[in-house]
Amino acid sequence: MTESPLLSVRDLRTTFDTEAGVVQAVGGVSFDIRRGEVLAIVGESGSGKSVTAMSIVGLVPDPGRIEAGQVLWKGRDLIGASGRQLRAVRGSEIGVIFQDPMSALNPVHTVGRQIAESILIHRRGTRRQAMERAIEVMTSIGIPQARRRARSYPFEFSGGMRQRVMIAIALANEPDLLIADEPTTALDVTIQAQVVSTLQEIRARTGAAVLLITHDLGLVAAMADQVAVMYAGRMVERGSAEEVFQRPRHPYTVGLLASLPRLDTAGNDRLRPILGSPPSLIDLPSGCAFHPRCPYARTPVPCASEEPPLEGAAAIQDDAGHRAACHFAPEVAAAAVVGS
């Protein structure tokens, strides 16, 4: 752990003031990404994974605001940075890919121009040079006939190709970190496979780190080195992908994996849903937010009275850095291995 992380998020808290109350979208999240590493943040709707990503790049939509925490990019805190400083990082050192390329692209400009523009904002050079670079990037990520396609408009592209254009924009300035928020969710599975293979090639070629935000555990397994699981705005488990999938230590992660129908098993077992539904982020349960749905919970003490930490001295951690924010993580780990 001598190398300092590329990105270090510390105790990030992001809230949304709504008429119904204050939504605790992200409630104290910490993690690091090292150079060249792929970290997947996985969680279901409302877990706070996308808001975490938006908070990092300063794109939290209204009425959201970052309450507390640090986002250390190469050691410099991006929270509190000016719009100008943020823009200098975003799009250049950090590239961002969103789920829906149609709404992220400008419909009245050619895609070549949009890619070239993102280059010109951050680099000196002529329009022509930028366009050449745009075509180069398009070719490199598998857009056929890039020179001709650069003159097309977004509506002339299919969903998969549009997502490639988004990737091209994100990559145009050779970022050190690529944030991909549900990059393949809108795509069909055969097109998803193409985009995943493109992202893997890029990663191998450029050595960029990737922060992948997704609900798709299959995609996580395909791409991630490290996995962080979020539930109700908290990070509940973190570790290497292999560890988290094969030896989950948080009951929520165990439940998530058990509820999944999958193609690599016999397929006759009854699915095991997680009982209940996720809590309201306005009125979170006391103690561990998962305790009302948890088969391991002991209430009121400790699960309803004390929030189990993921970080700090009390966190349960093994040598490999696999952590779970659960009072009974060792029991969960033992049972999950036996169960599988």
Place this chain on the structure above:
Amino acid sequence: MTGAQPMSGRPAALLEVTDLVKHFPVRGGLWRGRGNVVHAVCGASFSLARGETLGLVGESGCGKSTVARLVLHLIKATAGSVRFDGTEVANAGRGEIRAMRRRTAMVFQDPYGSLDPRMTVRRLVSEPLRIQGRYRDGGRRRVDELLERVQLDPDDAWRHPHEFSGGQRQRIGIARALTLDPELVVLDEPVSALDVSIQAGVVNLLEDLQSEFGLAYLFIAHDLSVVRHISDRVAVMYLGQIVETGSRDDVYRRAAHPYTQALLNAVPVPDPVREQSRSKIVLVGEVPSPIDPPTGCRFRTRCPKVQSICSEEVPALRERGQGHPVACHFAELGLPGIGAPSPGAIPAVVPR
């Protein structure tokens, strides 16, 4: 053996679809008035027995949702036959269609869009009874029963859809579909809007309801894992045509169509060790436009096995020595299905 002929050893079909065709005229745009049509469904044939689940799977635009609507006569077929319990639906009169609708139901993908936000849950679930003039006679009790059966609290029946979570809302949609004791339920992407932990509960509920009431399901989805889990038989669609069909294991373990093989291979397995070491088939290109589909085999533009015959001759969906019907001139087993029982036993033909 597919489509029109009932399979030996199986009871007579509740639903029999033969050579179903649906063309949609293209209006507006650059080609206005030139008579272009979207070939949404082109000669689909399948059957469904009582109490059975047929999974209809394919990617967006393959025509699977159009098939759902044709089956329930929500839209009119261009050609072909849909027989429900022996009665032709395609050219039925109003009375016959109404009678058929009493015995069928549909569950939609979007529990937000398909439930009227101004109606209470009681009103929503009882609406079919009211339309049939059967609410006065024990309707209230029937609604309570149904809500309990889908694990909702009848005391919440005065609430409106927006007060429920996505999973609960889909349960309301299911209760509503069951109100008239249907024999056939068409489910169009019923769980794809739900998170997996919630989805699992709804899938289990659908399985329980099926065995309890002997329902036949036409289960339409793009999620291959869910379809495998719930289906007895499966039909794979590509660009308006069924390219492979058979029992669940025929399709998932003994896939013989290159498209089915690629589709199954494209689903990432939620296990990093296996996922990152297995060989992958990445299809080139994209699904062609259904306005101008390729000649011959529609999959040929993306197919790793393509030969000259593929552009000349449409491969019929028939048994080709693989144990189940496949629409490919070069149908063969040999690419690893994901759920293959002995991983590594079958060498990959198309390594990345």
